């Protein structure tokens with residue numbers, strides 16, 4: 001088995017973290033880079049990622065996240081917060097980034113700008129917020145798999161109260177709303193879940209090759 005697949009077998013949604021083990025600054029940089037390099041529709045990255053280190057804030061978040069252990073005991077908490085109302089402002093910022101990064105003129109990207117405006121403009125607010133949240137999930141997935149490769153434990157989490165997270169983290173004022181969370185750190189030796197076999201659909205059940 002190759003190392004990548006081995007890492008995916010090694011990882012599991014960690015339920016109990018060792019509160020004494022912290023991620024090194026180098027590993028944290030790698031995890032952030034993996035999140036930054038995530039794919040997203042149009043490349044727009046309609047989200048921000050709040051990395052919560054502060055113990056006080058994490059204490060406040062725990063009861064509104066079903067008291068999940070990782071919120072306080074993992075090394076870091078990543079909150080993937082999607083943009084509330086993706087629009088012109090986000091497209092402009094992205095276009096300016098493309099122009100500067102690739103050293104090209106605005107005219108070169110005019111058809112792409114029109115396509116983005118058409119795609120975004122055709123959606124109502126609800127549909128845009130679903131779309132933005134889906135992109136945030138992809139970034140979360142990048143974090144989880146990269147963590148596994150680094151032998152860092154992680155837990156994707158939907159088990160939290162989004163309204164309360166938004167309040168505690170002051171997300172609305174930033175035009176954001178919490179979509180999904182991931183805790184990262186190191187498994188506690190007492191976490192029973194690390195010994196459980198992976199449960200997944202078989203290849204035959206999962207794939208339809210035509």
Ligand SMILES: Cc1cc2nc3c(=O)[nH]c(=O)nc-3n(C[C@H](O)[C@H](O)[C@H](O)COP(=O)(O)O)c2cc1C
Nearest residue numbers: 011012013014015068155156157158159160180198
């Ligand atoms: C979007 C998403 C949300 C999840 N939310 C939680 C959660 O709140 N708490 C938890 O313990 N596990 C959560 N999980 C973990 C899944 O239950 C777990 O990934 C799945 O059962 C497969 O097990 P494994 O990850 O250990 O291989 C979540 C997973 C995903 C992808």
